[in-house]
Amino acid sequence: MEMRADVLIVGAGMVGSALALALRHSGLEILLLDGGPLSVKPFDEQAPFEPRVSALSAASQRILERLGAWEGIAKRRAAPYTDMHVWDGSGTGQIHFSAASVHAQVLGHIVENRVVQDGLLERLHDSDIGLLANARLEQLRRSGDEWLLTLADGRRLRAPLVVAADGANSAVRRLAGCETREWDYLHHAIVTSVRCSAAHQATAWQRFTDEGPLAFLPLLRDGKQDWCSIVWSTTPEQAEQLMALPDEAFRKALERAFEGRLGEVLEADPRVCVPLRQRHAKRYVDEGLALIGDAAHTIHPLAGQGVNLGFLDAAVLAEVLVNACERGERLADVKVLSRYERRRMPHNLALMAAMEGFERLFQANPLPLRWLRNSGLKLVEQMPEAKALFVRQALGLSGDLPDLAKA
Numbered sequence: 001m002e003m004r005a006d007v008l009i010v011g012a013g014m015v016g017s018a019l020a021l022a023l024r025h026s027g028l029e030i031l032l033l034d035g036g037p038l039s040v041k042p043f044d045e046q047a048p049f050e051p052r053v054s055a056l057s058a059a060s061q062r063i064l065e066r067l068g069a070w071e072g073i074a075k076r077r078a079a080p081y082t083d084m085h086v087w088d089g090s091g092t093g094q095i096h097f098s099a100a101s102v103h104a105q106v107l108g109h110i111v112e113n114r115v116v117q118d119g120l121l122e123r124l125h126d127s128d129i130g131l132l133a134n135a136r137l138e139q140l141r142r143s144g145d146e147w148l149l150t151l152a153d154g155r156r157l158r159a160p161l162v163v164a165a166d167g168a169n170s171a172v173r174r175l176a177g178c179e180t181r182e183w184d185y186l187h188h189a190i191v192t193s194v195r196c197s198a199a200h201q202a203t204a205w206q207r208f209t210d211e212g213p214l215a216f217l218p219l220l221r222d223g224k225q226d227w228c229s230i231v232w233s234t235t236p237e238q239a240e241q242l243m244a245l246p247d248e249a250f251r252k253a254l255e256r257a258f259e260g261r262l263g264e265v266l267e268a269d270p271r272v273c274v275p276l277r278q279r280h281a282k283r284y285v286d287e288g289l290a291l292i293g294d295a296a297h298t299i300h301p302l303a304g305q306g307v308n309l310g311f312l313d314a315a316v317l318a319e320v321l322v323n324a325c326e327r328g329e330r331l332a333d334v335k336v337l338s339r340y341e342r343r344r345m346p347h348n349l350a351l352m353a354a355m356e357g358f359e360r361l362f363q364a365n366p367l368p369l370r371w372l373r374n375s376g377l378k379l380v381e382q383m384p385e386a387k388a389l390f391v392r393q394a395l396g397l398s399g400d401l402p403d404l405a406k407a
């Protein structure tokens with residue numbers, strides 16, 4: 001038997017789930033499918049932190065609030081941060097950003113990806129959106145004016161509009177033949193959670209080492225500020241060595257790389273190593289097809305922006321589809337879908353280019369470039385206006401915002 005929907009969203013990660021919820025009152029028949037289970041895990045406050053976390057911007061928080069998911073996130077675990085410290089490990093340049101500088105309460109929240117996911121899933125289970133768990137897409141082809149999808153277990157689905165929200169290695173993108181521009185950062189990221197002897201002071205810390213950026217992001221449990229999530233981006237060779245170190249040697253290496261800013265590293269959870277690759281789809285849309293989130297773009301985690309861009313993609317695409325519905329337009333029409341691409345691609349590209357430049361500047365060893373970044377950091381540190389601009393950008397509250405992210 002074949003199932004049919006008006007919009008079929010492949011991938012119920014944070015971004016696909018957000019899109020499905022944003023379309024819940026549209027009157028459209030939505031089907032959201034994922035290769036994994038779609039159950040909500042009971043939350044245990046004492047459970048170790050999940051290694052994958054995201055720094056959610058104020059814009060993402062607003063979107064999640066309007067989708068009804070923020071309450072479930074906040075009642076589980078979310079760590080607000082008010083300040084950010086960035087410094088050059090091979091010089092004296094440093095810069096400090098604060099929420100207070102733009103009269104905001106926080107710069108954002110560090111939240112475990114699983115917590116965000118469960119907050120969204122809770123709302124999805126309360127809605128009448130069709131959910132298909134353990135539904136891995138294997139084949140996709142045009143069939144008349146529609147797409148015909150075949151799952152790994154042989155089930156078949158049909159829809160005039162398919163949205164790829166199936167992550168960085170998107171099967172939809174590959175099967176539909178969408179081209180990408182991509183390159184290796186020649187970086188791997190080691191991700192884990194650590195307990196430090198000094199409090200993190202609700203601050204996100206980032207040190208640029210010769211090998212790559214090392215971030216300590218504040219976590220919160222029982223109101224205590226002693227745990228941080230770390231993202232250590234480094235060369236594949238060093239990552240391999242660090243992954244092989246016994247626990248105590250790893251903690252010491254981490255402490256040294258971080259100049260002991262938060263005292264001793266007393267405990268470290270198991271490490272995960274992720275190869276980093278920048279990817280950007282040349283087009284986000286085609287007839288009956290739209291790419292969102294990591295399926296459309298992946299960006300270096302030093303920006304802490306990946307999922308924030310994804311939530312904006314989801315909110316803009318939902319807005320475009322709902323408006324088109326109201327005007328009686330055909331949603332699968334590439335002219336309709338291009339409105340989404342026109343609003344999101346320039347924004348995503350600009351941020352990716354800025355991060356690329358930043359990353360290269362900090363990777364560079366020639367003396368003039370080291371001097372430039374050191375003096376650059378010192379110069380910007382003395383320019384409150386420039387810093388405020390950066391903070392507003394990080395809050396995600398500037399530019400062409402969808403209604404879901406507006407105040």
Ligand SMILES: Cc1cc2nc3c(=O)[nH]c(=O)nc-3n(C[C@H](O)[C@H](O)[C@H](O)COP(=O)(O)OP(=O)(O)OC[C@H]3O[C@@H](n4cnc5c(N)ncnc54)[C@H](O)[C@@H]3O)c2cc1C
Nearest residue numbers: 011013014015035055137166167293294304305306307308
């Ligand atoms: C080390 C690291 C640190 C990061 N830190 C941050 C940060 O601080 N802030 C931030 O904003 N972003 C951060 N990011 C990026 C962020 O994690 C991603 O942008 C985000 O997870 C993308 O969400 P998504 O829903 O698009 O894709 P995903 O989370 O990858 O979800 C894709 C979903 O699709 C499903 N799927 C895949 N293939 C199929 C298939 N064939 N059939 C059916 N279902 C399928 C998967 O099961 C999954 O549920 C970081 C990334 C890394 C690597």
